[in-house]
Amino acid sequence: MLVQLGPALEAADAAAVVETLADDVTLRVAVHDEPFEGRAAAAQVLGAVLDGPLHDIEVTETIDGDDAAVLMFGARVSGYSGRGDGLLVVRTDPSEKISDLTVFLRPLAALQALAGEMGRRLGGPRPGGGS
Template identity: 35%
Template sequence: MNNSNKKIAESIELWHEMVAAQDLSRLPEIVAEDAVFRSPAFFKPYHSSAAVCLILNTVMQVFESFEYDRKFTTESGHDLALEFIASIGDKSLKGLDIIRFDDEGKIIEFEVMIRPLNALQKLAEEMSGRLSQYVTQYKDTQQA
């Protein structure tokens, strides 16, 4: 295992520990300053470590019964997909966290996909209610 793969493995291990404990206080340690978050509900991404940490900490409070089901990695080890199940109130959902790491083991991109639509709508409603006043400053202003 080369040094970058070792650092990535350490970050993944820390991520799983934080999720299991429902405590993302150490998240800034593994998120790159220029990280990007791609929401399942909005087209334009959010930029910066602060945005990624704020969004992930908030969603941790919104999801109930969250658990990872399966994981998929690329051969390089820099890309990881984690399939999860969770609920929000009476809505059950299935999702995918697609995470890209740099050579230092830092998260540079975090993308989330969620189904079904009614659960995604409930998530978007909950997240917007909690974050709308904070996240607009992190949104990409350029057309993708």
């Protein structure tokens, strides 16, 4: 799974990232209490993130386990002067599609800049429902 996900992230290719997702994927992000459910909601969020707010992504390490994997990356974040450090925790279904994706980003200033930009880009109701 990380063989496809890492290069897709580095290329900021949202369509290729979405191809790695299961239809019923759960996407968890640090700035929302409730996860995004389903491929369409995840695609909207990931597409908005990879369309500019998170850029110059460089995968720095991957750890592949039996039932979970971790991908670590560095990236520039619009509205933040330094580089952010990110971490994706990935779980797959029996077909090797990503069924659960949790995204972390640090430092807090980078996360806040990304959250602000995402709010402007997505606006309106939250993708996939919820608050």
